[in-house]
Amino acid sequence: MSVLALADQSPTITPSELISGLVPPPRFDAARFSTYRPSPNEPSQQVALDTLSRYAEQIADPPKRGLFRKAAPMAGGYYLDGGFGVGKTHLLASLWHAVPGPRAYGTFVEYTHLVGALGFAETVKQLSGHRLLAVDEFELDDPGDTMVMTRLLSELSDAGVKLVATSNTLPDKLGEGRFAAEDFRREIHALASRFDTLRVDGPDYRHAGLAPAPAPSSDDEVRSAAAAAGQASSASLDDFESLTTALSRLHPSKYGRLLDGVPATFVTGVRPLDDQSAALRWVVLIDRLYDRTIPVKASGVPLDELFTPEMLKGGYRKKYKRATSRLLALAREAG
Incomplete structure (x- = not known):
């Protein structure tokens, strides 16, 4: 050697490899809901585990519409908010493994790179038939990336793709303290309405x-x-x-x-x-x-x-x- x-x-790396590579990283190959160990001192971890477990079942087997009324709509997505090392990525990867394909998993940055490689329209085309889009480390580096991701996730949500994201800041707080904060906030508020927030508290494991x-x-x-x-x-x-x-x-x-x-x-x-x-x-x-x-x-x-x-x-x-x-x-x- x-x-x-x-x-x-x-x-x-080719564009097709970028699409096929939208899977959990090797560190989380074996991540499952059954291997997540919520702390008894942090009840929010158990709530997040139970909520996402149910959500995976709903995505895999969505409620059927009755003859005379529509089924209750599913949540458009969930946003896992918490500090570093509390297991958010483990939960997100577990959700991905629990949902039948097609589904995609990547970091915020990886999705912006995908748009750069394929173009916006082709990215929407490639991902709009997916059941689930998992977005880890939802972070905002510049206003351009923010607008691209806001538009991408909005169009995919409109197409019926379920969204789950992780971050270390609440959706309406992202972008604070950075250049053009008002532009960030305006974009983020529109996107935040797509998610129900789940807190995941605890120390960095x-x-x-x-x-x-x-x-x-x-x-x-x-x-x-x-x-x-x-x-x-x-x-x-x-x-x-x-x-x-x-x-x-x-x-x-x-x-x-x-x-x-x-x-x-x-x-x-x-x-x-x-x-x-x-x-x-x-x-x-x-x-x-x-x-x-x-x-x-x-x-x-x-x-x-x-x-x-x-x-x-x-x-x-x-x-x-x-x-x-x-x-x-x-x-x-x-x-």
Whole structure:
């Protein structure tokens, strides 16, 4: 086997692969309602589990109309609101697994990438026959993405597609503290009416009862660990600056393909990110690493300092905090 540099790779992905790839990530292949463990101290978790279980049954076997009256309409969709690591993605993936196809599962960003690849009309055509559209990590990066997703979800809902989304902010609060907040709010209010909100409360399970994240390794330790891992499989080893530059040249829709077949990744020279565009690209990469359960071993600053204090106070702070939570979990898995 060998050690490869992610920065040297140039993966490709076709539009048809984007559609067929709208499934839960490998980390949640086995997620089912039966494997979700609601905390007895957080009753909202049990409520969410029961509600989505019933909803899956309704989607699979919708109420029939009687001879003289219409059946009661089903909810257009549900919005799972809660903090990081409370099991929202587990519930969303469980719903997807419980509903017969066709159905689609992706993050907010993945759907905007799909529209960019296929065009809006073709995306609506491809997805309008689905029973369910699951949208994980509903986040707003710019007004253009907001308007595209608002229109896409509205048209799919009108076509009878059921919608379920997760986020860390209530629908009418998304976009606060960001540029053009009034434009965001106007769009979001129209979309929020499509959902019934389900709260999912609780602490971040990824860090409950765990020791602090591992201290950074030295550059030599990271390189030695990568070489050892490369003897058994194709691990990746990158310099942080080189990888950051390479990500700027690669469309985020390809980050998942970039990591296909990589069992572990090693990065030297991590430093705090003070450029927002670079930071947002790293968020996408971290999400794809987490999806695939790829452990991360790094040197440089502690990984909970990847995003600067200024970033963690800004409009994208929820996105950066979620990425930090996931990155620390991957660092623990690396040992």
